[in-house]
Amino acid sequence: MANENDVHDRIIDSGVVAVLRGIDDAQIASVARAIHEAGVTAIEVTADGKRASEKIAAVDRELADTDAVVGAGTVLDAPTAQSVIDAGAEFVLAPDCNPEVVRTCNRQGVVSIPGVMTPTEAVTAMEAGADMLKMFPATTVGPDHIGALQGPLGDIDIMPTGGVSSDNVGDFFEGGAVAVGAGSAIVDYDAIAADDMAQVRETAATFVDAVESARSQ
Template sequence: MSRNRHTDLERLFDTGIVGILRGVPAEKTVDVADALVAGGVDVIEVTADTDGALDTIARLRETFDRSEALVGAGTVLDSDTAGAALRAGASFVVTPNFDEEVVRTCNRYGAVVAPGVMTPTEAVNAYEAGADVLKIFPASTLGPGHLRSIKGPLDQLPLVPTGGVSLDNVEAFVGAGADAVGVGSGLVDGEAVANEDYEALTERAEAFRGAIDDARE
């Protein structure tokens, strides 16, 4: 499939939030994604450790036009998985760690790649290797102060804290310099998914978008 790395990056930063689908039953993924998109979260990540992840990525890509939603793969640990996700239709790849081969694979095929980093050294090394975005992980352990400390001397690095971001702290992360955030269970509530309460997911997506917009003002 054709990709536009620059446009996809702009989409991610403009939206300000990546909705992470981890462990969502395959038969519910389209409805869950649709609920998030309705609430303004139009960047959707399907984690590779979810059963049938590649089929889910392909299904979402077929369901949503690129103008409606950007679909990517998360928890990618190696270049083979990255390549498979891209062939399935993923527009971006997110990893929990920095693996140079994964970055190289995504660069080769023009896909946005966001490796996980924790320290300034890891962040700079990953960026120099070709990363488009740096996933600060785990955000719940590091906190907004850590993000602010990295942004101080390295303001040019695009940072996306992920892991433990919630409605209670998302404004603090954005205020500390986050260019976007990755949100899983704080957005895709397991109980709402189990009960097929998609309206609740839309409302949660709207709340996150509102909090991010407020923090950016």
């Protein structure tokens, strides 16, 4: 397992965290492999479905020979955080800000990325020791909200998630994002249903191209 600083840096280097939600056990490792081959280094498996820990462990095993970092998302409480960390999660995301989740990650040396919307939530997360902030849902407030948070709070790492697409990802990076989280914009669920991993890879690569283009501006 990579150390906390290395995981943090790999997420930023990737520029995007691909969110895998509701994918069955038989396919999730293949999907993760295809998305990694498309150029995504950071892969999130959500913890809001059945057998989440087993899926995280399966993806971790599948990508053990790569530079990928595997994390867990939708982690709402400390026991769930501990469970996914035990399964191999190297970073933990949430849609909300729960200081106990952040503190659990800190004790285990795992990157924590709680969800925030307001300055109060951002300060709460930072005081608990969060490594990065997940601005969620991003399209509700838009790219300018990144700078609005950073203005009074300083140079904090913000990852917009929720509605980020190839069409608007450039706006979020221009607004100050260090990375973005993406679900259906990068994970092709129709292709997964057809067991077409080549198309899964192609769809993910299209989003990666949009991210790379945005970051090169």
